[in-house]
Amino acid sequence: MKFNIWFLLKILAYIAIIMFFLFPIAWIFNMSFMTNDEILRKVPVLFYEPTFKNYIGLWEGEIAIEGFATMYVFFKQNLINSAILSVGSVSVTLLLGVPAAYAFARYKFKGGEDIAFTLLSFRFAPALLIILPLNLYFSKIGLYDSYFALIWVYQLITLPLLLWIVRGYFEDISPDIEYAYRLDGHSWFQSFWRISIPLAKPGIAAASLLCFIYAWNNFVFALILGSSQIQPVTVGALAFITASAIPYGLIACGIVVSVLPTLILALFIQKYLVQGLSLGAIKG
């Protein structure tokens, strides 16, 4: 009987988790096929004729409200901007962060921990504290409104995150495995590339996904440091609210579309995430 009670509790836990975390998501998805009239009801409508108007509008960038006005959205450009900013940031972060994480994990060197802590401390410099001076300097040196500048600033968010997560994974790899590879006649770089990185892959994958999400969702840096030409979806989606309506369906639709790239990335990465480091002898 004891087994059954545990099993029941487990099922209940699954249901509770799915309800709390996924019901709002399902509802957002649902709303993206509704008109505002259907969304804004005292008693929610469950059966309605799904409309693709929101999706079409987003894609075409032009939403005509008959006999009233035409609303323009730049969502496609926002989406492209988000992609450029996020992919760019994560790439730079991987390039800079993975070797640094390795060094912190593997070597004890003078000032090493200080450097690691300093890098972490960038993470807790409140954005509000630095944003105005940053804007001032970027304007002065002509970096205002450039992808380059934003990708640079995004490193403050993504780099420490990746560094401190991946570092732990490198620490879990027995150094002997790398030494063995060196003794086989491979250079440091080869051992780093073929041994250390593959073995830390789940950590790198998880960290990259999180970095991507944080870059994708960033709001304030892009808003202040860029013109509307390079704004990501987070800023762009706010412009759906007009003086004549809060188009919740459109907002929901924007959320669905803006989440898709991240979701696809997560599905792609999940192979590494769930694979885990189940390789047994990794810890020496």
Add this chain to the structure above:
Amino acid sequence: MSHSKMKSAIDTFLKGQMSRRDLLIKAGRYGIGFAALTKLMGMQVTSALAAQDFDWKKHSGTTIKLLMNKHPYMDSMIAELDNFKALTGMNVEYDIFAEDVYFDKVTAALSSGSSEYDAFMTGAYMTWTYGPAGWCADLNDFIQDSNKTNPSYNWNDVVGNLRDACSWSGVAGDAPGAAGSKQWCMPWGFELNSVTYNQRYFEKAGMKPPGDLVEMTDQAEYFTKNAGSNEWSYGIGTRGSRSWATIHPGFMSAYANYGLTDFENNGGKLKAAMNSQASKDFHKQWVKMISSSGPANWSGYTWYEVGNDIGAGASAMIFDADILGYFFNGNPDNKEAGNFGFHGFTPNPSASAPTPNVWIWSLAMSNFSKKKDAAWYWMQWCNGPENAMAGGVKHNQVNPVRESVWASGDFDDKIRGTSPGYMEQYNSSIDGSKIHFTAQPLFFETTTEWAAALQEMQTGSNVDETLDKLASKIDRMMKDVGLA
């Protein structure tokens, strides 16, 4: 060719010698559709301007950049922008940001002293910050300079209260528009705070729009009490977020209607006046109304939720910007679109007319601009009489700031056609409308604190004590900057 005949017809129309209806009839006769007519009209306006004794091409080839808020005004400007480009040979770029973040963007951009943007949208209150900070150019330097301003611009055509509201001397307590004021911005479109109500609901309840604040409270209570069996959910929509935006619309309009002021001005020294007995009584009435029959989540309500609720039929009436009602009434995506009535509201039983506080979307010129003269070309075009007319008649530039637009039959037709009662609301309110706040540098600090105090009162704090606390807090803030 019919086009040339049509052009002359348009000229006649533009000179005010032909009504819009006649023009449309003529166009129909020549087989010209509405779209083509619009285009033709734009061209004709442009050519009319181009014919002036004014060098519109002076800045040909110059590119200016605007920082704009996402707004119907902006949309109507963009729709006409090609005409400006054709007229001047200039190029115009613009950055548009959502209203939620727009002013943060402006503050960041201007505080950096960057010459990125030449002109931008602003509210009058914001220039109480931007002006003293040295971010805005004084537009008097341009308006008064006949070399820079085209002869038909006619600044005095702009509603006087609004022109005043957009200027200030920078001295705390000085009224906007008083002697020594600098024209920090110029009005582009504005809002009066009045009552918009759901006619269907009011008919069903057998009511007329409220005559004063007490009646409004009673009516709102009726709607809230009877929400269960009806479509609506509550009686009265007003803003309630912890922000200056909660104070300036309906609340301030009503406050002023009772003859109350935010500060006592003793020769440039300001003393908070929110805790006068009359003010306390007013607050009690107001808090009673929103507590008993405002939205259940009032303390988070922003303008777009106020609009959304009446648009979706949740609230029976709102006391907020008239254009909010106008726009939500016009957008057929809203369930209750077309059902709204408009009502110039006099909260104080002993007052004779409404005294709406105004919100003015304005245009300002960045003091850091390296192309001020060129930017001015765009500005005088943008709210010049021709474009204002085009915006008012063809687009959604409501409320227009020029008397000439209000006087035009076409605009009148359009408004009466789409929103019955709106004109009456406007006419009854406009004379008493102005900025009822005391102009002073801590406008945002004091109004935000005020809103926070309102929230506290709404959730049960003692009104008298809360207001005393608020007043002493504001006095302290004033003292810190040497104004008390």
Add this chain to the structure above:
Amino acid sequence: MSYLNLENLSKSFKDDKVISNLNAKIDKGEFFVVFGPSGSGKTVLLRLLSGIMLLDNGEIEMNSQVINEFQPEERDISMAFQNFALYPHMKAYDNIASPLRANNMNIPDDEIDQKVKEVASLLKIEHVLNQFPKELSNGQKQRTSLARSLISKPSVVLLDDPLRNVDAKIRFEMRLELPRVLKEFNTTVIYVTQDFREAMALGDRIAVLYDGKFNDINSPKNIYQNPSSLTTAKLFGDPTINNFDANIKKQNDFVHVEVKGEQFKLKRKTNIQDGDCIIGIRPEDIILSNESSENSIEVEFRTKTPLNLRIVFLVRLNNGLEFLCSTTEEESQLIDENKKMYISFLDEKSHFFDKETKRNLE
């Protein structure tokens, strides 16, 4: 001229001198065993030789070339790790092939294949080549690791206690097999162990590592029979060597020994000085009997226990001194513990050590 020349090697971690002034000359093709108790720095020594760690001081000379600053991959030295250090994400095959795929080798795939299979068959692991390390038994892991260290025929192979983590049966098998396999590769082997039997079974020479240096470098037989110090003598032998503070006096062909008032004499020659020293006698060099004889001493039986196919007796002298004696199974059966017991010493097999320095005095 030796092939591998270690001169004054030193390495310390913070204040801990793990290796200090270690010297050795190792010949080409030699099976050189480094033996030492745990924590004596054996692994560190191998890491210094392989280039994983850098020396503080000294010189490593290989084939007349100082290789101190060489990267691990440049040294032509391979190593089998105590924990095997197999690449978990590669199959056994790829683990073994790894050294052949290093970029300076340029070996075609079919040749690699052939070599992997060769060495796998030599080590009897052909059937597991397609498995991942986590699917292998410890013995198979150990052979894979060995195969990887040998396949590229490096000049020097370092084996870091390779039999430590495998069970007794495999350990025994491998002890037999290793010399044969290593011979095939005709390579210089430095083999680290903390099992003196393993050291004695495998080594051409044994270097005994403690106090950061090699204290004996000698053939297994010599080390056992003529340890340079009491410490070495204690390390070799199980049960460990009996040792007592003693006073000796040479007389004719005899050495008179006095230990805590008890006196006996050993018939042997020596050149050491009369006086205080430490005498060491291995348990198997003590004859245990129920009958007294010339030079025998009466003892009291305390306990006995089997150890490594021998029986170890603990006996006590009248003065309270305790001895460990070990006998074969058969011998032990001849001894009746309930009767009086006597011990006597194999005269030549006793060792004298300096009281202070613990050096062998002979």
Add this chain to the structure above:
Amino acid sequence: MKINRKLFPYVLTLPALLVCVGILIPFFTAVYYSLQRYNLKMPHMKGFIWFDNYVNIFTDPSFWNTIKVSLTYTFFTIIIELLLGLGIALLLAKRNWLNNILGVLLVLPLMIAPALASLIWRLLINPNFGIVNYLLSFIGLDDFTWASHPDTVLFTLIMVDVWVFTPFIMILLLAGLRSLPRQPFEAAELDGVPEYYKFFRITLPMLFPFILTASLFRLLESIQQFDIIYALSQGGPGESSMVFQVSAYLQTFQYTNIGKAAAMMVVLWAICYFLCHVFVKQWHKLKIKTKGELLQ
């Protein structure tokens, strides 16, 4: 090309450091601002006043309220997210199709930008149209006040924060759980050790470094949370949900009181620095305990 082995770690880490160091200039500029009377709209009053801004905020009771609210918010979000995230990670640790799919789907809340997520939550809990409110009405909770009453506002904000950020903890702990070496578990199973003992004596200690890393980052974010709070309550009603970032945001962008805002942010920075320092120290201690110090 040969790089000195002593220098090598620096070669690997310095690029990352250099890229971030650019930020130090604006940081120090901001610290400098915090020592000035500096309100953009009152340029004539600008001047160096040493620590007056700090004295002012620390003598202002509303700032202490801000600290209290921020720390309360941080404490509860972290505790709840940690427990929930750990629970979910344990529930999903076993590999099967359901867990694999949930492992991705449960990250969805994190994928929605908090600024947008909050907008949707405003609708979900809207008393007139919200589905959540509608569902709650069946259990008699239809007039739950959510973010519009001081008694419930923190609960509401924490709930949304938990909804958004629990997945962050979950991802890290799930990856951590799955990377634990198997030997100790196998050994424990052979010994027939009970489940709870296995959890407290093996799983939890081995997972601890992951837990520390995850909570460290959540801590830094939570104490600096802005999007969710600003979108849902703007710090209200009254001062009941006024946290650091909202307060500093108002000072910066609405009141243009740069000096005071910078002082508040520097205080926040110092709190983060202190907490971070404690965490990292613990983290190192733990590492040494579980793994032994690296030789090199």
